Amino acid sequence: MSSSPLAAPRSGTRTKQRSNFELYGWLFMRISGIVLVVLVLGHLFIMNILDGGVQRINFAFVAGRWASPFWQVWDLSMLWLAMLHGGNGMRTIINDYAERNQTRFWLKMLLYVSTAFIIVLGTLVIFTFDPNLG
């Protein structure tokens, strides 16, 4: 519009709506973070300190816990939120420090594939757990 020498190169660079992905990512880190404070610190307290701590944990202990839907939901939420929170944190770190395009791309692919694998594996373990195994 104006006769500014900057007008020509600027025009047409913002034809597409910019994605709000990074904003939602930033917000997700804070919301999931608050939930994880309760889920993870509760988990660490129960598993490591309460009633003998790690010394009392074995297959029967896990079977007793996962007999209750409450702990199944607790562990499932913790798994998903922690992996997505951690995965998004790792994505940020790769974007910050991997300078070559190829390196950044392949590191993130490795991250996404391994994160998805762990989420799927953990979910299957919680849903298909068999207390009478063996």
Add this chain to the structure above:
Amino acid sequence: MASKTPVSLRALPIGTLYRGGEGMWTWVLQRITGVSVFFFLFVHVLDTALVRVSPEAYDLIIATYKTPIVNLLEVGLVGAVLYHALNGIRIILIDFWKRGPRVQRQMIWVVAGVWLVVMIPGTYYMMIHTIDALFGSTP
């Protein structure tokens, strides 16, 4: 904008929250603890998945968690998670609480204080068995 800045704030150099000073080191530590916990989480889901293989396989891997050295690593893990959680709450307060940015430095001391108050008895209770096994008189 600049003319409206209170005199007391103008004394501070610009960008003190994350660039240089304590704010930068809390950020560095947030990244280091975050990456460490993420890698542990990875391994931890894999070892827990052994409950689908057999009770013996699971109990065997869990036995390593009960050894003195791994027990000490667990204290390190809890310390890392606790710092990450407390400093994470501090970051949320800086971003969403009106007075947050102004008291961010004081909040570092609150984080350090709460961390110590939880970790001192926490370390003791986490390691009772190991302390007893290594130095206790009970055979």
